[in-house]
Amino acid sequence: MLIEKIKTPGLSHLSYLVGSGGEAAVIDPRRDCEIYVDKARAAGLEITHIFETHRNEDLVSGAPAVASMTGAKVLHGPNSDGDVVYADTAREDDCFAIGQLEIRVLETPGHTDDHLAFALFDSAYPEKAVGVFTGDALFVGDVGRTDFYPDRKEEVAGRLYDSLQKILALGDQAIVYPAHGAGSVCGSGMAEREFSTLGHERLNNPRLQISDRAAFIRAKIEENHYQPPYFRLMERLNLEGGKPAPRVMRPSTVAxxxxxxxxxxxxxxxxxxxxxxxxxxxxxxxxxxxxxxxxxxxxxxxxxxxxxxxxxxxxxxxxxxxxxxxxxxxxxxxxxxxxxxxxQGERMRSIPMIDTQEVARRLDEDGSDWTLLDVRDADERASAAIDKSQHIYVGHLNERWAELDRQRRYTLMCASGMRATVAAGWLDSKGFERVDIYLGSMGAWKAGKR
Incomplete structure (x- = not known):
C-alpha cells in the first residue's frame, strides 16, 4: 500500500497519491501534474480515480489533465455554482475501491458548498477509518475559512461546524490528510507540522475546542480574510477545466x-x-x-x-x-x-531603506508631508501598531494606490520588510518617487523598544 503526500511550495498545497493492489487514486492534484503519473508508474500502479475535495480558489486543479493522461474518473461534490464539466458527482456514502483500500465520501460543506471529505478504510480492518482527506474543512491546528459566501456567513459557518462533527465521528485514530499546510492563504492558524490525527486535533486545535455551535459561528464570522482577485479566476477555471500546464516550465531567456x-x-x-x-x-x-x-x-x-x-x-x-x-x-x-x-549604463531605480532611529525621528517631527504606511494584515495590525502610522493592506494597494498623493513621502512597513518591499515596488512603478522602506519593520521596532 502507498500513501504519498506531494507538497507544492509557495501555495503550501498538499495533494496525495494513494495506491493498493495495482490501482491508485489522486486527491486534489495541482496543475503541473506529471508528478502523479510518474510516481504511480514507478510504484507499478494505474491511476483509476481522481478525487477533488472542493473547487479550489487558490490554484488551478490538475484533475482534468490527469484524467486525460490516464483515463481515470474524476469525482467532485455537488456544486451549487454550476457543473464541474470534467467531473462526475460524488455524494454521501459513495464508496470507491482502490485495491484493498476503500474511499468513502462524506459531504462536508462550509468552506465551500461542494466540499467533500474522503475517509480512507482498509477493507481487511473495516471497523475504523485509517485516515481522512479533509480538504479545506480541517487543517492541522486550524479549520477552513468560511468567507466565500458573505450573504450567508452564519449559515456556512454553521455548516462547517456540522461537517467537522461528521469528520470527528470517524474516530480519534484516523490520520488527518489536509489540502494545505502552514503558509497557505486558506488559513492563518495552521501548525508547522503536517501530520496529526483526529484525536490530537480534538484535544489541541483551537477551533475544535469550541463545543457550542453558536459560539463557533460567532468566532468564524469575526475572522479577517483577504480574497485576491485571482480567486475568481481559479473558481471559474476549476468549473470549466483549465488548460494543461505548459510542457516547458521555464520562460525563454531574453537579452x-x-x-x-x-x-x-x-x-x-x-x-x-x-x-x-x-x-x-x-x-x-x-x-x-x-x-x-x-x-x-x-x-x-x-x-x-x-x-x-x-x-x-x-x-x-x-x-x-x-x-x-x-x-x-x-x-x-x-x-x-x-x-x-x-x-552597461542601463538606467536603474533604487528604493532607500531606513532604520528604527530614522522612523522614530520622523514620528517625532511634524510629519505634515510624510506617512508611515503599514501594509500588514488586519490581525497583525490589531495586535500591535506604531502610533501615527496608517494602514492599507499590501494587496489592497492594487487599487488604493490611486488614493495616495504622489508628492507625499511614504515609508512602507510590515513585519520584517518583505511585504513592504512589494508595496514600495508597486508604488514606485506607479510614479511615487518619495518612497522608502523600513528595514526590519515591526520586528525592528519592537526590538528597539526593549
Missing part, C-alpha cells in the same frame, strides 16, 4: 536588447527584496519568488503579459512554476543580469 523591446503589462522582478531595492529596472514591480503565490494574484490580472527579471536561471524556473499553478503564466520572457545591465 537586454530584447527585454527593452518587449511590450508587456508587467516587468516582474523576482529577486530578493534587498537586491530589488538596491537597483531595478524602472517600472518593474517586486515579487520575490517565495511571495509570488501569495501576492501575484493581487497585482497581475488574467491574461496580463509578463517579463520576469531574476538573479539566475533557477530563479526564473521557480517563478514560472508558481505562476503556472495560478494560471498567470503569460510570460513573454525572462532576463538574468541586472548588475551587468547597470554596468
Amino acid at each position: 537586454l536588447a530584447q527585454l527593452r523591446k518587449l511590450d508587456v503589462d508587467h516587468v516582474v522582478d523576482v529577486r530578493e527584496p534587498m537586491a530589488f531595492a538596491s537597483g531595478h529596472f524602472p517600472g518593474a514591480i517586486s515579487l520575490p519568488v517565495g511571495m509570488i503565490s501569495a501576492f501575484a494574484g493581487w497585482f497581475i490580472g488574467e491574461g496580463d503579459s509578463i517579463a520576469l527579471v531574476a538573479s539566475d536561471q533557477s530563479q526564473l524556473a521557480s517563478a514560472m512554476e508558481h505562476l503556472v499553478r495560478i494560471a498567470l503564466d503569460n510570460v513573454a520572457g525572462g532576463y538574468v543580469g541586472v548588475v551587468p545591465a547597470a554596468a
